[in-house]
Amino acid sequence: MKVQLSRGDILKSIINAGVVGGGGAGFPTHIKYKGHAEIIIVNGAECEPLLRVDQQFMSLKTEEIIEGLKMAMSVTGATKGIIALKGKYKDAIKAFETILPREPSISMHIMGNYYPAGDEQTLVYEVTGKVVPEGGIPLAVGVIVSNVVTVYNVFRACNGKPVILRPLTVTGEVEKPLTLNVPVGTLIKDVLAFAGGVKIENPVIIRGGPMMGSITTDMDQPVTKTDSGLIVLPSTHYLVKNRRLDMKRILKHSMMCEQCSYCTMLCPRYMLGHNLQPHMIMRIVGYGLENASLEDLCQAFLCCQCGLCSLFSCPVDLQPREVYGGILKELKEKGISNPHKRKDLVPRPFMKLHRISAYGLVTRLEVSEYDVKAPWNDMEFTPSRVVIPLLQHIGCPSIPVVKTGDTVKRGQLIGVIPEGSNGASIHASISGRVVEVSSSVVIER
Structure with missing residues (x-):
């Protein structure tokens, strides 16, 4: 069903439906779409190995995704929509090719099978040639990136259907x-x-x-x-054992770094010209963090946590990503903000040559x-039972509007955004009786 809504109506529909980023971060979509952009990129890269959601969704829900993209363009003022997906997603490409000739403002960008093709800043450069500033977001260069599932949910929201x-x-x-x-x-x-x-x-x-x-x-x-x-x-x-390493052991082993610099040479942020060099932070940690300068430690703000340095690049299985994550946590606890704001970034000339094939990544990850x-x-x-957290997004937990013993219907509003706060609405995903209200709403049929 195609609907014609004003900008205000679209934003209101997105808020009411509880749409958040479907790519993993969970940023409330109505906040992202309050910005004005030139281009909306639909992120269909699905670069994580083994996942098969977006590639199938694009071939099965093609029209809905295009309509959702058009609504996103309408609400943000964007004049161009680009669906970015890998060349190996042949069914999805074929499905879009049957519809896009009727949509002059929307096109496809076909990508290679590399990781992390779906990283927002990598994607923006790949599709537009623009480099997002250090510490910035795609909107800084006139771009908004939304996941496939997000724009599909925008379409549903504008047809009165909440995210359940x-x-x-x-x-x-x-x-x-x-x-x-x-x-x-x-x-x-x-x-x-x-x-x-x-x-x-x-x-x-x-x-x-x-x-x-x-x-x-x-x-x-x-x-x-x-x-x-x-x-x-x-x-x-291997992946489980890697995730279970404690920080004390990670820091102790950092002194084993050979300074081969593979982690830096393959880092997607370094490739874009950012002042991020994982091999240097490992050397600093090896000498002792007490000797590190604040400037060096603040490199942690630039890390996108893609994991290439820890899970692919290092020949001795060290964990630069986890080191950066630990440093970042401490910096934030001390109230230190990101000092890196450079805009004059120049991507490294060997960037495309250093991209990691998804096939090779699958082998390396065992x-x-x-x-x-x-x-x-x-x-x-x-x-028969669902446990619906009131915090599934970036921002504040939703406030429950139901109580224990209430009967609810599928799609009914059960949590609202706190006044004056960032958040997302929450809805009942099944019909039944509310048996518990705490940090989650528990419903049983």
Whole structure:
């Protein structure tokens, strides 16, 4: 269904529907779309290995994504929309090619199969040739980047449908790898059961992709609006052991750095001209952080946490990303803000030559056996119980507007944005009775 709405109506619809960034960060979309841009880029790179959501969504929900993009362009004043996706997503490309001739302001940008093609700043440079300033966001160069799922949810929002479903890929050590829509708040154990169950004992779950996702063993955790995948791995897997390293050990091992500089030469931010050199921070840590200058430590603000330095580049398996993450946490706790604001960035001339093939990344991460199809499953999945967190986004937790004992319907508003704060609306993803209201709203059928 196509609708014609004013800018104010579109923003109001996005707020009411609780749309947040579907790429993982969960930034409230209505705040991002208050900016005025020249170009909207739909991020369809899906560069994390093993995930199959966006590439299938683009071929199955093509018209809805295009309509959502047009609404995003309308509300931000953008005159150009660009759908960026990898050349290997042939079904999606074919689907867009049948519609885009009727949309003169929208085009496709076909990308190579490299990581991290979906990083916002890498994507902006790849598509437009513009370099986002240090410490800046794409809007600084007139661009807004939105994930495929986000623009699809914008379309649904403008048709009166709130965000109550999350498409995600379930793969790894499960009987039937698949991609499906699940109600927000569905417990991980119920999703895994729908995929035929887990094939191993003592499984560990990566929420998201293998490069940037977090690990958990708690099967009672709920799926949120920002989850893109559940990857089941053995507890002995390389990725699991890497995630479980404690900071004390990471810092101690930093003195083993060989200063080969592979981490720097392959760093996507360094490639864009940023003053970020992971091999230098490892040397500084090796000598002792007490001897480091504030300028050196503040490099941490520039790190995009893509994980290439820790999981791919280092020949002795050191963790520059985690070091930067630890430093950044301390800097923020001390109230220190990012001093890096350079705008005169010049990408390194060897940037394209140093891109990491996604195929090579799969091998390095030891996940080749899990790099399989996870076909879209249209079967409706309705769990008997959901646990819907009131904080699934960047900003403040939503305020519950229901109480224990209330009967709610699927799609009903159950959490509102605190007045004067950044946040997102929350809705019931199944019909049933509210059995608990705390930091989450628990609903049972």
